[in-house]
Amino acid sequence: MTDDWQNETLHPSWRQGFKVTRVLYREKTDVQDLVIFENPTFGRVMMLDGVTQLTERDEFVYHEMMAHVPLFGHGAARRVLIIGGGDGGTLREVLRHASVEEATMVEIDRAVVDRGLEYMPMVSAGAFDDPRTRLIIADGIRHVAETDQRYDVILVDSTDPAGPAEGLFTASFYAGCKRCLTPGGILVVQAGVPFVQPGELGRVQANMRESFAHASAYVLGVPTYVGGVMTLGWASDDDTRRVPPAEVLTRRVEAAGLTCRYYTPALHAAAFALPAYITTPGPTLAP
CATH class of the missing domain: 2.30.140.10 (Spermidine synthase, tetramerisation domain)
Structure with a gap:
């Protein structure tokens, strides 16, 4: 400072x-x-x-898109695993889905949870007190490798691929996630800002394809994540779950009774339309 x-x-x-x-x-x-x-x-x-x-001002963008795109895309998720996300924002949005019976969060750093609750309680908004929440302070890599639990959706709300989060971007970690998913399950991961991190999404998708039949990504714009739109990587063995028809998404959102500040059914579909510089990054887009 x-x-x-x-x-x-x-x-x-x-x-x-x-x-x-x-x-x-x-x-x-x-x-x-x-x-x-x-x-x-x-x-x-x-x-x-x-x-x-x-x-505090723009967290809703990331957390809504991290949670609602895969959950509405799946359409019947009952058990959700969140790796990271100790601030509780993703957990908050996941629990807005009445279909979710249990949301397990595996966070490596207890201090992020405790200090978030103390100084930024508006982010989790009581999510940690929800009886459907199961908080585990542990290494997410080890959890997906060893747990006997199975999940319909796994959300990796991690920091960038360095330090404690580096292992969350590997093929072996994604294989562990695949092991824990139910048939037709969806994995979504934080995949960086492609304009200034051009290799990160490609690495994520290549590693995902070692375990999943389909790997894609969608975009969102968070004002304080510098460098333009960021990407969330998407993997599943069921590609039809990627972008359900607009009327299906609309019915799901209306049935859920959710009012969001960023997410809409139209935006859900549009988010998978990637700019050319992301799908075919050029040599001028070095970090």
Whole structure:
């Protein structure tokens, strides 16, 4: 932190900064460096190892798209596994689906959960108190390799592929996820911002294809994730679940009675239409 600014330096030749009006918490945990502070525009902000994870103002974009696209795409998910996501935002959106009977969250860093509840409770909005929630503080890689549980949807709400999250982008991890999925199950993972991380999505999809018949991606725009639209990787053995017809999506959303700030059935379908620079990245898009 420099003076009253917190800089993010995820990319070697591009950085963004947040004006800090108050530092609420800072800790070097056993896993990573955690800081939560207040910003005049984005409200409360959480960073891990100097990288923006979420802000109070725009977190709904990522969390709605991480949860609702696969859950409405599946249409009958009862058991959901979330790897990471200790702030509870993805869990919050998953639990808005009445069809979900159990949501298991495996988070490696207890401090992210505890400090999120203390300083950013509006993000989880009571999700950890829901009786359908099962919180496990453990390594997600080990969980998918060893658990005897099976899930209809797995959501990997992780940091970028470095440090504690590096193993969450490997073919062996995706094989573990495949082992835990029910037939027709869906895996969705955080896959970076392709304009400034052009190799990340390709790596994710190549590793997914070692275990799944279909690997794709969809896009979303989070204002504080620098570099343009970000991607979420998608894998399943049932490609028909990727984009159900618009009328099917609309009926599912209406039946669920959900009102979202970003997600809509039309946006669900449109999100899978990828820009050409993502599908065929050019040589000028180096990090």
